[in-house]
Amino acid sequence: MSDEGKQRKRVGRRPGGEDTRGAVLEAARAEFGARGYQKASMRAIARAAGVDAALLHHYFGTKDRLFLAALDFPVDPRAVVEHVLAGERARVGERVAAFVLGLWEQPAVRDRLLALLRTAAASEEVAALVRGFMATELVNRLAGELDLENPELRVELVLSQIVGLAMARYVIQVEPLASAPADQLAPLLARTVQGYLAEP
Structure with missing residues (x-):
């Protein structure tokens, strides 16, 4: 290949690598922030990061997974939906309560969820992003x-129970809720969720 051909080959979109992944995440945060979850596109994010759109699909697969990575979101809504719908509808409340409390009781996950909650409460921009994402994907x-x-x-009422529980138990730390064992809370939360998701 000629020197001119080699030079042409070097010019163009950024190749893959850890710095590329970081550039993509930075571009994704900017695009999601500017356009919202629904209107942001993988193509526009790729263009802003200086990479081919195929590289985004290689790294992240889909837009929702890119969003999860960009916001360091610790829960995949698809996994939540699958978990909720698996098994008997008569026990959906139990499954949701066990799943939610299981997540919140993990310190690393709880810290990330609380950071996101606090940020969304203080920033309408972040709240709109999370709202759009949760509406579409969950x-x-x-x-x-x-x-x-x-x-x-009904689904949004379940979310209100979960967010309210998180705020009261982990942020405001209302007693005796804050120190109650998770296995004591689970059946109480399960009854409420069951009413929302299973009863006519």
Whole structure:
């Protein structure tokens, strides 16, 4: 290959690597922040990072997984939906309560979730991002599988229980809720969730 050809080959999109991954995440945060979750596109993020769109799919697969990585989101909503829908509908409340409390009781996961909650509470921009993401990837997916009246509202009421519990137990630390064992809370939370997701 000629010197000119070699030079042409070097010019163009950034190759893969750890610094490339960081550039993609930085571009993703900027794009999601500017356009919101629904309107941000993988192509635009790739363009801003100076990489081919195929590289984003190689690293992250889908837009929702890129969002999870960009915001360091510790929970995959697809896994939540699968877990909620697995098994008997008569025990959906138990599954949700056990899953949620299991997550929150892990210090590393709890720290990341609380950081996200606090940031969303203080920043409308972050709140809008999280809201759009959760509506698309969790609420709509789960509601679409529920044969109930007002399924989106019911799923959002479950989210309100989970966020409210997190704020009261881990942020405000209201007693005796803050120090109650998780296995004491689980059946109480399960009953409420069961009413939202399973009862007519």
